[in-house]
Amino acid sequence: MPSDLIHKFMRIDHLPHIWCAGCGNGIIMRDVAVALQELIDDPDCRVSREKTVIVSGIGCSSRAAGYMDFNSIHTTHGRAIAFATGIKFARPDLEVIVLTGDGDCSAIGGNHLIHAARRNIGLTVIAFNNDIYGMTGGQYSPTTPTGDVATTAPYGNIDRPFDIAQLAAGAGASFTARGSAYHARETIELIKQGILHRGFSLVDVYSACPTYYGRKNHKGGAVEMLTWQRDNMVPASRYYAMSEEKRRDKILVGILTHNDFPEYTQQYAQLLERAREGK
Amino acid sequence: MERKRVLMQGNEACVEGAIAAGMRFYAGYPITPSTEIAELCALRLPQVGGRFIQMEDELASMAAVLGASATGVKAMTATSGPGFSLKQENIGYGCMAEIPCVIVDVQRSGPSTGLPTSPSQGDYMQARWGTHGDHPVIALSPSSVLETYKLIVRAFNLSEKYRTPVIFLMDEIVGHMREGVELPDPNDLIINKRHISYHDGANKQCYYVPEGKYVPAMKPFGQGERYNITGLAHDVSGFPTNDPAVAEALYTRLMEKIDRNLDDIIRTEQVFMDDADTAVVCFGGTARAAMSAVLQAREAGMKVGMFRPITVWPFPEKQLRERLPGLKRILTVEHNYGQMVLEVRRVAEGKVPVDFLGRLDGTVISPDDILGALRRTEV
Amino acid sequence: MAGKKKLVLDPSWCKGCGICVAFCPKQALELAEEKVRLKPDGQCVLCGQCELRCPDYAIWLEDLEE
Numbered sequence: 109m110p111s112d113l114i115h116k117f118m119r120i121d122h123l124p125h126i127w128c129a130g131c132g133n134g135i136i137m138r139d140v141a142v143a144l145q146e147l148i149d150d151p152d153c154r155v156s157r158e159k160t161v162i163v164s165g166i167g168c169s170s171r172a173a174g175y176m177d178f179n180s181i182h183t184t185h186g187r188a189i190a191f192a193t194g195i196k197f198a199r200p201d202l203e204v205i206v207l208t209g210d211g212d213c214s215a216i217g218g219n220h221l222i223h224a225a226r227r228n229i230g231l232t233v234i235a236f237n238n239d240i241y242g243m244t245g246g247q248y249s250p251t252t253p254t255g256d257v258a259t260t261a262p263y264g265n266i267d268r269p270f271d272i273a274q275l276a277a278g279a280g281a282s283f284t285a286r287g288s289a290y291h292a293r294e295t296i297e298l299i300k301q302g303i304l305h306r307g308f309s310l311v312d313v314y315s316a317c318p319t320y321y322g323r324k325n326h327k328g329g330a331v332e333m334l335t336w337q338r339d340n341m342v343p344a345s346r347y348y349a350m351s352e353e354k355r356r357d358k359i360l361v362g363i364l365t366h367n368d369f370p371e372y373t374q375q376y377a378q379l380l381e382r383a384r385e386g387k
Numbered sequence: 388m389e390r391k392r393v394l395m396q397g398n399e400a401c402v403e404g405a406i407a408a409g410m411r412f413y414a415g416y417p418i419t420p421s422t423e424i425a426e427l428c429a430l431r432l433p434q435v436g437g438r439f440i441q442m443e444d445e446l447a448s449m450a451a452v453l454g455a456s457a458t459g460v461k462a463m464t465a466t467s468g469p470g471f472s473l474k475q476e477n478i479g480y481g482c483m484a485e486i487p488c489v490i491v492d493v494q495r496s497g498p499s500t501g502l503p504t505s506p507s508q509g510d511y512m513q514a515r516w517g518t519h520g521d522h523p524v525i526a527l528s529p530s531s532v533l534e535t536y537k538l539i540v541r542a543f544n545l546s547e548k549y550r551t552p553v554i555f556l557m558d559e560i561v562g563h564m565r566e567g568v569e570l571p572d573p574n575d576l577i578i579n580k581r582h583i584s585y586h587d588g589a590n591k592q593c594y595y596v597p598e599g600k601y602v603p604a605m606k607p608f609g610q611g612e613r614y615n616i617t618g619l620a621h622d623v624s625g626f627p628t629n630d631p632a633v634a635e636a637l638y639t640r641l642m643e644k645i646d647r648n649l650d651d652i653i654r655t656e657q658v659f660m661d662d663a664d665t666a667v668v669c670f671g672g673t674a675r676a677a678m679s680a681v682l683q684a685r686e687a688g689m690k691v692g693m694f695r696p697i698t699v700w701p702f703p704e705k706q707l708r709e710r711l712p713g714l715k716r717i718l719t720v721e722h723n724y725g726q727m728v729l730e731v732r733r734v735a736e737g738k739v740p741v742d743f744l745g746r747l748d749g750t751v752i753s754p755d756d757i758l759g760a761l762r763r764t765e766v
Numbered sequence: 767m768a769g770k771k772k773l774v775l776d777p778s779w780c781k782g783c784g785i786c787v788a789f790c791p792k793q794a795l796e797l798a799e800e801k802v803r804l805k806p807d808g809q810c811v812l813c814g815q816c817e818l819r820c821p822d823y824a825i826w827l828e829d830l831e832e
Contacts (some may be wrong), residue, residue: 111823129783138823180615184618187477190454191450193442193450194450194453197412197414198455198458199460220447289821329783330785331787331788334785384436
């Protein structure tokens, strides 16, 4: 019998999950469960289990939707945010959470990511960012660093990588943040804030794929990859206390952008009023 | 109550009929010659409390429609050839996950960008086989403005009843044609609601189907029943499976829910067929010229009838086969290089010779063209 | 007594990745035959770092029943 949290918020008949030993996705999925538990247990919070829908696309990350005991929909590759837009727009009272991967949301689904961000529709997108296509066996993704190897980059990757959080911020996302598998406590807090944020929110969470990325790029196994996150990613409280020079080599774990732009379904509610009044 | 006669375009009738059928969600992307449908939905849906969204692309439109329908809202999108191609993957998802919706394809001349403002019926096979894998399909095709209104209601009804995407196969001729029509009183329309009753609501068996039934009955998302939807082969609980027996049971049920209900799904229009020795087989906008040609042929003493599939998929195989004994020939007329004719020949099985008249140049097939073909094939 | 916790392990869910072992601040855990266990002399302080980063939900803190 797993912990109460797992028992309550995951479909334990379908666990243990399919992810490899040391895969960061399991940690991030737990972060989502803890964030939701804390919000659902808070009597002052609007989030309820029956009105939460979890949407995913295709890839390792996207198996998460099926493991979580909510309304869940595992869609087509890249289209999770577009399905989620339909759900949220049809039923604005639902909390719609998208669990996606770096390939799913920034390659094949990149268009949906930037346009959902632009509309500022109230979705919470959590990118399980492991720098690789894991499900198909280790091909380079839009976040694979230049120079790294992948099965489709045997001579080294010559592409320049996306920063998913910056990409969403550039497209106008009103809430963007970055977390990591190592920084679980901080990531849980960022996911909670993302869900509570009324507009579009994106939390780019660095996962770890020891099987296809770490091993091939001499970055070690799960422990070494999480150690790298510990040593190179810095939570906001410490990050902003550092000198600019020291910050240069570090990656912020925390909020990148937080704006109070009008939310799309609320804008549409006003449009409905205007149409009803014949204006 | 006396009904008002109005001048209306086919694309407009499509929107008004869809709203009468209860459609309250539209997601789309502009494309000629279907754009009026999006424009009118943008205007009309807010007036009835519905929702319109212009998505970033065709794929997103199809995805948003499925997402909306999963919450129980009747949802529609409209497009034309190039966009129809882009929607195909998610149409297959709708078939697999059993999410009702209506996809309007106002056909134009292709392939590729083709002749964007010219009529065609070149998507007939795409409507059947556009998405990958074996899958169920219902496709309906109207040939007039009034029929567009009534038939889109039926498209929604079939979609809800069988929990499957329904293709509404219009063409540029019907979409852009204006006719004076007297619309039926919306109160007189039969409107199907989604069936959500026959399981116990437990979080286990959302795709459960009782013996002798074919369509599951889960509640929409957000109504208190938590379950999983996936495009992977799944068991009755909605979870992925690799079990060959479970996968086969699913795939078979998906096909049989259509195949075992053909009499309910299939509609044809048959004119002068009782004594006809020659049948003109056609669908959609082409049937207008065909009807005119049939009338002229009758005046000239030729025993010609018209056989028009209104349900174009599944093809009305039984209905056509019943007509074969009286026929000496069939002329299939389509605005393409010959697509439905393959079905007609399959059904005719060499018992009745099947000729074909088609067109690829983007101009309309005229009654004279058809009359000429009838005379050429006369024995 | 409210608030008291205990460490619980389920080796059948453990995939042996070693994350909990590496980041345990008291070095109280070890792998044996690719499964996690508390060292015989392990001094668990119930901080929950292992539960927080276990990708497989094989180790966690539970309320101690009286």
